[in-house]
Amino acid sequence: MSHSVLIYANCQGEELQKTGQFMQCMAGRLDFKWIPLHLVTEEDWAKKYGGDFMADVVTVWEQVETGGVSPNRAALHDRIPKHVPIVRFPPFSATCLWPFAGNDPRVARDPDRYPWPDSIAAVVSTETLSDDELFEKYLRVTTERMPDLDRRLRLDVARWKAADAIADVALADWVEETFRSVKLFYTSGHVTATAVAFLMKQILSRCSILSPALARAAIGEVDILLRRHTGQDFECVPIHPMVAGRLNLRFFDPNATYRWHAHDWTFREYILHYIRWADYLK
Amino acid sequence: MDAAYIFGTSGNLPTALGAGWSVEDVFAWAIGAESELTLPLPGDGRAYVLRFDIHPAIYPPKVQHQRLVIRAGKTALGSFEITTRETLVIPLPVKLTSGAERLELTLIHPDATRPRDHLPVDDSRRLAVCFHSANLAQADADGPRLSSAFATGLEPVHGIIAGGGVAMRLCQVIGKLQCLKGRFGMRFLDLSQGMDKAAASLPPETLDTMQVCWMELNAGTPGARESLRFRAPAGCSVRTFPAPMIRSLWPFLGPDGRAVPEPGRYHPSRYPYGDRLAQALTGTNMPDDVLYLMYEMSAEQEPLELDEMFASDLRRWRAEGKKPNMALADFIERHISSSRVFVAPDREGPVLLREMVEQVLDDGLVRDVAGPEVVAAELDGLLEGYIGVPEQVPVHERVASHFNLAWWKPDMKYRWANNQRTHRDYILDTIRWAQWRP
Numbered sequence: 001m002s003h004s005v006l007i008y009a010n011c012q013g014e015e016l017q018k019t020g021q022f023m024q025c026m027a028g029r030l031d032f033k034w035i036p037l038h039l040v041t042e043e044d045w046a047k048k049y050g051g052d053f054m055a056d057v058v059t060v061w062e063q064v065e066t067g068g069v070s071p072n073r074a075a076l077h078d079r080i081p082k083h084v085p086i087v088r089f090p091p092f093s094a095t096c097l098w099p100f101a102g103n104d105p106r107v108a109r110d111p112d113r114y115p116w117p118d119s120i121a122a123v124v125s126t127e128t129l130s131d132d133e134l135f136e137k138y139l140r141v142t143t144e145r146m147p148d149l150d151r152r153l154r155l156d157v158a159r160w161k162a163a164d165a166i167a168d169v170a171l172a173d174w175v176e177e178t179f180r181s182v183k184l185f186y187t188s189g190h191v192t193a194t195a196v197a198f199l200m201k202q203i204l205s206r207c208s209i210l211s212p213a214l215a216r217a218a219i220g221e222v223d224i225l226l227r228r229h230t231g232q233d234f235e236c237v238p239i240h241p242m243v244a245g246r247l248n249l250r251f252f253d254p255n256a257t258y259r260w261h262a263h264d265w266t267f268r269e270y271i272l273h274y275i276r277w278a279d280y281l282k
Numbered sequence: 283m284d285a286a287y288i289f290g291t292s293g294n295l296p297t298a299l300g301a302g303w304s305v306e307d308v309f310a311w312a313i314g315a316e317s318e319l320t321l322p323l324p325g326d327g328r329a330y331v332l333r334f335d336i337h338p339a340i341y342p343p344k345v346q347h348q349r350l351v352i353r354a355g356k357t358a359l360g361s362f363e364i365t366t367r368e369t370l371v372i373p374l375p376v377k378l379t380s381g382a383e384r385l386e387l388t389l390i391h392p393d394a395t396r397p398r399d400h401l402p403v404d405d406s407r408r409l410a411v412c413f414h415s416a417n418l419a420q421a422d423a424d425g426p427r428l429s430s431a432f433a434t435g436l437e438p439v440h441g442i443i444a445g446g447g448v449a450m451r452l453c454q455v456i457g458k459l460q461c462l463k464g465r466f467g468m469r470f471l472d473l474s475q476g477m478d479k480a481a482a483s484l485p486p487e488t489l490d491t492m493q494v495c496w497m498e499l500n501a502g503t504p505g506a507r508e509s510l511r512f513r514a515p516a517g518c519s520v521r522t523f524p525a526p527m528i529r530s531l532w533p534f535l536g537p538d539g540r541a542v543p544e545p546g547r548y549h550p551s552r553y554p555y556g557d558r559l560a561q562a563l564t565g566t567n568m569p570d571d572v573l574y575l576m577y578e579m580s581a582e583q584e585p586l587e588l589d590e591m592f593a594s595d596l597r598r599w600r601a602e603g604k605k606p607n608m609a610l611a612d613f614i615e616r617h618i619s620s621s622r623v624f625v626a627p628d629r630e631g632p633v634l635l636r637e638m639v640e641q642v643l644d645d646g647l648v649r650d651v652a653g654p655e656v657v658a659a660e661l662d663g664l665l666e667g668y669i670g671v672p673e674q675v676p677v678h679e680r681v682a683s684h685f686n687l688a689w690w691k692p693d694m695k696y697r698w699a700n701n702q703r704t705h706r707d708y709i710l711d712t713i714r715w716a717q718w719r720p
Contacts, residue, residue: 022547022719103308105335105417106286108369119308122286122415123294126322145292225719228701228711263667273666277284279458281668 004031004056005207008076009063010038010091010189015196015232016061016203022225025217031056037063037072045075054079059209060086066162085208090163090171092195094185096152096247097239100142101188106277114274116187116237120145121275131272138271142240149246169202183251186258190232197226233259238267283324287416295321295416302389304407311339312350312411317389321418325383329421330374332359332385337367339409341400348410351390354378359387364411373421435485437467439647441518442488444471444480444510445498447671448525448630448638452496455639459660461652468494468642473502477509489513495520496642499606523608523638526599527628530591531677531685534559534581535627540715548720553712555627555675559584560712570710577709581678588684592618608641610634622689625696626675632668636661672697676705 005020007013013034020032035049060080065073080086095101102119120142124134160172175195178184184195201219204210210218236258244252257264262281265273273280287295289310300318304311323330338348352359352372360372379385391410397403443449443456453470456462469488472480481489495514497507499522514520529535536558541551559580566573599611614634617623622631630638643657674696682690695702699720703711711718 019719022717024717103288103335103415104286105288105333105369105415106284106419108335109284109333109417109419119288119292123288123292125286126294221717225717228703228707229719230697230700230702233700257667260667262669262671264669265667269667278663279460280664281454281458 002031002056003029003058004033005059005061006054006057007032007034007061008037009034009061010036011232012092012191012196012199013037013063015191016200019196019200019222019225023218023221025214025221033057035076040072049079054081057084059207060084061203062086062088063091064088064163064167065091066159066166087169087203087206088167089169089199089203090160090167091189092171092175092184092191092199093159093189094156094179095188096149096156097185097243098188098237099147099149099152099243100240110277113277113279116235118274121271125275125277134275135268135272138275143242146242146246149243153247168206169199171199174198180248181250186231186233186236190235192231192233193226193229194231196231197222234261236260238265238270241267283330284419285322285417287321287418289413289415304409309412309414311407311409312389312391312413314394314408314410315390315392317391319387319389321385321387321416323379323382323385323418325381327376327380329376330379330418331421332372332374333417334370334372335367335414335416336364336370337412337414338364339395339397339412340365341395344400345393345395348391348393350411353388353390354385436488436491437465439465439493439651440467440469440488441492441494441496442469442471442484443496443498443642444473445501446472446474446525449496449498449501451635451671452639452642455635455661455664456642458664459657461656461660462648465651466648471510473498473506477506477513490515492518493647494518494645497522499524499602501525521607523606524599524602524610525628526602526610526614526630526634528595528624529627530588530595531624531681532627532675533586533588533591533681534584534678536561540564552715552717557709557712560709563713564715566713573713574706574710577713581680586680588681592685608638610637613637619686620688622670625670626673629671629673631670632665635670636665669697672699674698676703676708678705
């Protein structure tokens, strides 16, 4: 009979699953399954994730959420047999890097085109201006309305620590120490391979069903598999230069291009495409 | 038009709010019994849909909902009972918006209530509904221009591009050009599938009514291509195009015995293009620096006739170009140094894809719909920063130097799925046949 690791998490769980599935040391020993906590429906619990699905689960890697237990999480807990060990880990998230994330009504109408709303870009989107004028206005308004980023960071750190407190794996200190020198986030919830690798290794080292030798081999394979990997970079939201300055992001390159599906755009190009809600290639 | 309106002092509706509002930083409360709102309209004849992102002032159990009636003069646009944050969707009658430059709305909200009557707060405003944002967008990008044929999902002038990946990408680009929307359409037909299965993904009657059919040479089976020719209706112009391949930019390519499918992991193989110099170093147990140096020495000593290889590529493209209706050889020859024409031996780069799109659209059927300058301007925007497919094979310095490749840099990274490698990374990984994660 096969054995499976069940990962219950947002899209970061898919990164763990794919990394696990490509580990040669796990081939024939452990399969990796993922239930996307942000997408799962009542019907999924009834049809896809019943007894057959759970039968070969030997451990669960559960991404925690602060706040109450959601109905989906309760449904998960109902299905996990008592003897199955659980490794709880926090989600990666960062809101301080994109302080203008906010209301843009176009996202509700057309949620797939630019799913990471920018409220200032939305405000200036009704102006009839040239590209140069529009970008200049965006920069001026964002400069005027730049919030207290130290406070935003403190709020993020507080959230990270709160999630750590209910998990078996801690991320807050590492993220706080690392995020200025190494790029960890592409969006507020999408992460680089550096972050995926750190989390995967932390979980593997706490996964009690693995022998110490297998855990060591797996941790070694994480580095090999992800050394050229870019992580969840299919949608990279550029960081505002002023945010990079205020938060002292040492990895920041003002001339960098950012992947947006099949395109590489500068900060300016991204902002103009976003403001104009322009189509692109996937 | 796709306008985003944000309520609040930091928003973009400073003059739109009349009586009956209490404006805060990032939203505005409709207060009292009625509120007035004036939104700009483009003054054209198209149909529009208005959306409001709102939430009600509710204080259960006493106030469980807010009623909201939206009127434009005597026209009732909608009546809602709001219990939670939601987006109201309000189709605007064309007779209301046609030629109009503004839309004057009256919002009637009879259930406004004072927070201080329900909570220990000093807020005596009579709050009804909180408005966060509004969106005014065309109901259908090309509604008034549609012909009856569009009822079947087909444009008045339509066709297919049949083939593999190149055909698919050509259709993707053409399908995103707003100037052609609703009037000219090209759909992808996957020739790697059987005709029946491939045709099932098209709107009904596509093959029976298409006016133009482009076929990628050598894609799919000869039987599938012949079957498609047979299916083309009388009057349909059947044209062919090559998916060009280049050998001269990657002269060290060669089959690698290790390149086999690994089910569930790598298909067609871990490193599908292979590199004969790298393969020759397989099993050499040396540190990275030494191993790469050994590869570079092999590459230096390799006799290469790059001009002859390129001439051979050109001859092949010209031979391919005699029969088909798309000639690419001259374009490639003109741009090979200045632009990234290919990202892999059989993967077109951004400029070549654009050239192919322009040749498909260089057609009287298209010129009747949109002028070349309009199409070109849209392509400029759509393809800005486009990098091509994420299957890029690194180019060796000797080749880059010989062809004076303007886009090439020694430390540049090449994307393969979700990985990025320099030439050095790629060669070392190929020699070691290193596993990687897609």
